[in-house]
Amino acid sequence: MSTITFLILFPLLSAIALLVLRTDAARGVIVKVSATLIAVASIYLAYQYFGIGEEYFDFANETVNLGMTVIEVLLAIMIIYLGIKYKKYLASVLAAIQTPTMIWFEVKVGHHIHVTNNLYVDRLSIIMVLIIGIIGSIITVYALGYMKDFQHHHKDQPDRRPFFFFIMYLFLGAMCGLVLSNNIVWLYFFWEITTLCSFFLIGYTKTEEAINNSFRALIMNLLGGVGFVIAIVIMGSSLGTLELNQLIMMGMFGVPAVTYVAALLAFAGITKAAQMPFNSWLLGAMVAPTPTSALLHSSTMVKAGVFLIIKLAPLLGWQSLAGIMVMMVGGITFIMASFAAVSQSNAKKVLAYSTVANLGLIVACGGIGTYAAVWAGILLIIFHAITKSLLFLCVGTAEHNIGSRDIEDMDGLFTRMPKLATYMIVGISAMFLAPLGMLVSKWAAMKAFIDNGGVLLVMFIAFGSAATLFYWTKWLGKMVAIMANRENIQSGVNKDENFVLSTLTILTVIVCLIFPLISKTMIVPYLIKAFPYVDPKHMILALSSTNMTIMVIMLFVLIVLPILFFGRTNKKIVPIYLAGANLGDDLTFRGAMEKEVPVSLKNWYMEGYFGEKKMNVIGVIATVVIITGVFAILLGGVL
Numbered sequence: 059m060s061t062i063t064f065l066i067l068f069p070l071l072s073a074i075a076l077l078v079l080r081t082d083a084a085r086g087v088i089v090k091v092s093a094t095l096i097a098v099a100s101i102y103l104a105y106q107y108f109g110i111g112e113e114y115f116d117f118a119n120e121t122v123n124l125g126m127t128v129i130e131v132l133l134a135i136m137i138i139y140l141g142i143k144y145k146k147y148l149a150s151v152l153a154a155i156q157t158p159t160m161i162w163f164e165v166k167v168g169h170h171i172h173v174t175n176n177l178y179v180d181r182l183s184i185i186m187v188l189i190i191g192i193i194g195s196i197i198t199v200y201a202l203g204y205m206k207d208f209q210h211h212h213k214d215q216p217d218r219r220p221f222f223f224f225i226m227y228l229f230l231g232a233m234c235g236l237v238l239s240n241n242i243v244w245l246y247f248f249w250e251i252t253t254l255c256s257f258f259l260i261g262y263t264k265t266e267e268a269i270n271n272s273f274r275a276l277i278m279n280l281l282g283g284v285g286f287v288i289a290i291v292i293m294g295s296s297l298g299t300l301e302l303n304q305l306i307m308m309g310m311f312g313v314p315a316v317t318y319v320a321a322l323l324a325f326a327g328i329t330k331a332a333q334m335p336f337n338s339w340l341l342g343a344m345v346a347p348t349p350t351s352a353l354l355h356s357s358t359m360v361k362a363g364v365f366l367i368i369k370l371a372p373l374l375g376w377q378s379l380a381g382i383m384v385m386m387v388g389g390i391t392f393i394m395a396s397f398a399a400v401s402q403s404n405a406k407k408v409l410a411y412s413t414v415a416n417l418g419l420i421v422a423c424g425g426i427g428t429y430a431a432v433w434a435g436i437l438l439i440i441f442h443a444i445t446k447s448l449l450f451l452c453v454g455t456a457e458h459n460i461g462s463r464d465i466e467d468m469d470g471l472f473t474r475m476p477k478l479a480t481y482m483i484v485g486i487s488a489m490f491l492a493p494l495g496m497l498v499s500k501w502a503a504m505k506a507f508i509d510n511g512g513v514l515l516v517m518f519i520a521f522g523s524a525a526t527l528f529y530w531t532k533w534l535g536k537m538v539a540i541m542a543n544r545e546n547i548q549s550g551v552n553k554d555e556n557f558v559l560s561t562l563t564i565l566t567v568i569v570c571l572i573f574p575l576i577s578k579t580m581i582v583p584y585l586i587k588a589f590p591y592v593d594p595k596h597m598i599l600a601l602s603s604t605n606m607t608i609m610v611i612m613l614f615v616l617i618v619l620p621i622l623f624f625g626r627t628n629k630k631i632v633p634i635y636l637a638g639a640n641l642g643d644d645l646t647f648r649g650a651m652e653k654e655v656p657v658s659l660k661n662w663y664m665e666g667y668f669g670e671k672k673m674n675v676i677g678v679i680a681t682v683v684i685i686t687g688v689f690a691i692l693l694g695g696v697l
Contacts, residue, residue, distance in 0.1 A: 100191025348454025385425025
């Protein structure tokens with residue numbers, strides 16, 4: 059219990075210290091010590107409850123409940139004020155609906171409901187705490203060097219780094235509280251804090267674009283928050299409980315009101331996970347400094363959404379309207395976002411659309427609601443957290459050193475920045491190549507969809523996964539090309555950044571190699587608890603045999619292919635032919651009219667076929683129809 063309290067409260071203390079102590083030296087010490095302690099505490103929590111697997115804690119305290127209520131009111135007042143100040147009145151209206159409703163509920167209903175267990179630990183929450191504590195903390199260490207460079211490049215702007223690091227550590231504490239809360243009101247409290255943290259991080263630079271994008275994120279997540287509040291009201295009034303584990307248990311026994319609660323909570327999860335039609339807030343977050351992008355996309359904000367949906371998975375499936383909504387929204391988001399990524403040359407946008415797509419696949423797995431689909435979804439959460447944080451941070455480092463985040467400007471990055479290019483190659487390979495984790499997880503998801511009769515979802519994952527080949531290989535080709543006469547600028551990378559990138563690269567490889575062990579010791583035991591009506595022996599056999607066979611085949615192919623091409627070539631190395639007279643530097647040639655023309659290697663982005671606007675319009679219309687249709691049917695049932 060003390061470890062749980064530490065993981066929730068210690069980041070808050072670190073945040074306050076970072077806000078007060080404003081020198082670079084003090085900030086460096088606090089961030090590195092805090093990151094180390096949080097990472098160690100998360101590992102220790104996993105060690106503490108590894109054998110137990112699941113435990114619930116009372117931790118009943120009226121002072122804590124009152125404190126949360128007061129903070130909620132203060133945050134609502136802040137949102138209303140900021141909405142009026144920046145003329146974003148919808149944010150003010152949503153806050154004015156949300157918080158008073160929660161206060162009314164607390165006074166009239168919630169205060170009289172006894173909550174037996176406010177906090178808990180199970181294997182899924184342990185996995186999430188490890189992601190938050192290790193990946194999130196590592197990102198804050200990277201931010202030390204990055205934000206120093208960022209401030210150097212933006213001397214005209216006031217130095218707001220103390221506030222930046224304050225919000226980052228507040229974010230980590232709120233995420234730990236979110237994944238460890240069994241009391242749905244507590245979960246909602248931490249949920250809203252993450253919304254505010256993302257708002258401030260996205261709007262960090264205070265430019266017009268940053269402010270507009272931060273309010274877009276705020277409004278969309280407040281809309282999900284309204285759904286969350288309505289779910290709490292129904293849950294407390296109709297079911298007489300505020301405990302997440304009790305809700306799931308009631309759903310398994312077929313209590314009717316659970317369907318409405320599950321649909322509303324799933325809607326909140328969809329907004330937080332940036333699923334269509336709400337994906338634009340995450341794409342807009344790209345305006346923020348790179349550590350913000352990495353934090354939102356890997357270990358915090360969006361992971362809160364998919365965590366809640368995976369947690370609700372036993373209540374979903376084809377037999378539930380909520381399940382149908384979740385799986386279809388996830389499937390459509392996956393394929394549309396994958397197609398949209400093909401048309402992007404901005405590396406951050408490629409990563410953003412790839413993130414939205416992968417989150418869509420995780421959401422679809424949760425919507426299917428079977429143990430096999432949830433197994434694939436949890437693995438996707440793990441692999442995605444590590445690889446996306448690595449890739450986002452790599453792009454940030456590349457941008458600071460080559461002056462661009464455009465893929466077309468990464469020609470011969472392996473020559474200019476060999477270490478950074480190696481890190482990026484590992485990260486990209488982990489996203490789509492055998493036998494690395496993401497591909498295995500996608501294969502498992504496809505099999506789960508087939509076994510569950512989801513023909514349309516199988517088509518989504520098949521075509522969406524095929525699209526990933528286009529944008530990842532284009533990027534790889536740019537980096538590994540060996541360009542002549544390019545200066546090595548690797549030495550310009552900050553030591554903190556280099557340490558973090560190398561650590562994440564090693565973690566990516568290790569997790570891909572030991573994923574069978576993670577499955578056996580962490581995921582399968584959680585599934586046995588989450589799906590008690592399934593024979594554990596059958597579950598273990600079904601998950602291990604098929605997926606391990608796939609893994610062995612992939613490893614075999616990976617070893618055999620290089621052997622087939624092993625040996626030195628006897629081909630002569632000749633100067634590069636440039637379709638004209640090579641001027642001798644392999645970078646320019648004499649073309650028509652004796653004009654000197656620089657070498658240009660460009661990818662085709664198929665904008666006419668997979669344009670961002672076109673894919674978003676299709677995806678948004680389809681998902682809006684599905685969500686409104688499901689809630690119309692549910693509302694009709696109530697009336």
